[in-house]
Amino acid sequence: xxxxxxxxxxxxxxxxxxxxxxxxxxxxxxxxxxxxxxxxxxxxxxxxxxxxxxxxxxxxxxxxxxxxxxxxxxxxxxxxxxxxxxxxxxxxxxxxxxxxxxxxxxxxxxx
Amino acid sequence: xxxxxxxxxxxxxxxxxxxxxxxxxxxxxxxxxxxxxxxxxxxxxxxxxxxxxxxxxxxxxxxxxxxxxxxxxxxxxxxxxxxxxxxxxxxxxxxxxxxxxxxxxxxxxxxxxx
Numbered sequence: 113x114x115x116x117x118x119x120x121x122x123x124x125x126x127x128x129x130x131x132x133x134x135x136x137x138x139x140x141x142x143x144x145x146x147x148x149x150x151x152x153x154x155x156x157x158x159x160x161x162x163x164x165x166x167x168x169x170x171x172x173x174x175x176x177x178x179x180x181x182x183x184x185x186x187x188x189x190x191x192x193x194x195x196x197x198x199x200x201x202x203x204x205x206x207x208x209x210x211x212x213x214x215x216x217x218x219x220x221x222x223x
Numbered sequence: 224x225x226x227x228x229x230x231x232x233x234x235x236x237x238x239x240x241x242x243x244x245x246x247x248x249x250x251x252x253x254x255x256x257x258x259x260x261x262x263x264x265x266x267x268x269x270x271x272x273x274x275x276x277x278x279x280x281x282x283x284x285x286x287x288x289x290x291x292x293x294x295x296x297x298x299x300x301x302x303x304x305x306x307x308x309x310x311x312x313x314x315x316x317x318x319x320x321x322x323x324x325x326x327x328x329x330x331x332x333x334x335x336x337x
Contacts, residue, residue: 116266143323154329155267155313168324203266210255210274210317212325214266 116215118204124221130192133218136185137206145212146179146189147203155203161187194222225250225316229328237336242286242301244331246314249295256297257315257325258288267313273297284308309335 117136125131137144145160159169164181172179176195181187191198199222205212230245248254255274259267271282278290284307288299297314314328 145324155327157324160324162323205267207323211257211269211272212267214259214268216266 116206116213118215118218122219126223128193131194133189133202135187135204141206141208143207144187145205148200150200196222198222225326227314227316227328229314229331231331233332235334236304239303242304244299244312246297247295248316250318252318255317258299259313261311304335306335
């Protein structure tokens with residue numbers, strides 16, 4: 113298996129632009145997680161899905177952030193409009209056998 | 224509510240020395256416990272997990288951790304540090320039968336000196 117796949121790996125955008133991050137979980141995993149990592153705040157859980165249904169989005173910072181999982185093999189995290197303080201590494205993880213497997217992350221820089 | 228405390232945000236050891244990274248947890252029910260490692264510019268990778276089998280858990284790269292219920296601890300050790308062990312290490316907890324979320328500690332950055 114290729115593991116969790118995230119795209120793009122790097123994204124540089126200007127404030128106010130829409131950003132869409134993509135994730136393909138490991139096949140057969142029923143749970144998917146989106147995290148954000150910064151030096152200041154560490155690793156934060158933004159939202160997670162079970163069987164494509166959002167279960168807990170209490171970590172989503174504000175209405176500018178939205179996440180979808182239209183099917184078992186694809187999820188998106190969208191930021192609209194983006195702000196400089198959204199600059200971070202965004203990780204997607206999927207769960208199998210109680211273990212979360214992380215993707216390589218998307219490094220986002222909002223100018 | 225679950226929580227994880229990692230004592231020491233930075234730990235420095237010499238190559239060949241013992242590595243000890245501390246983790247204490249809080250959980251109202253029997254926990255599942257995990258150690259993850261993050262190398263620079265990479266995602267988190269599972270080192271080992273405790274799921275109520277043996278209390279001494281062996282992981283990859285020579286690491287092991289011991290679950291001590293009386294001390295609510297799950298410290299990570301390695302007898303002899305290697306330069307390639309330099310990374311950030313995260314302890315995490317989830318509750319059996321409870322929320323499926325992992326709660327992560329703030330991480331410990333390990334430096335290995337030659």
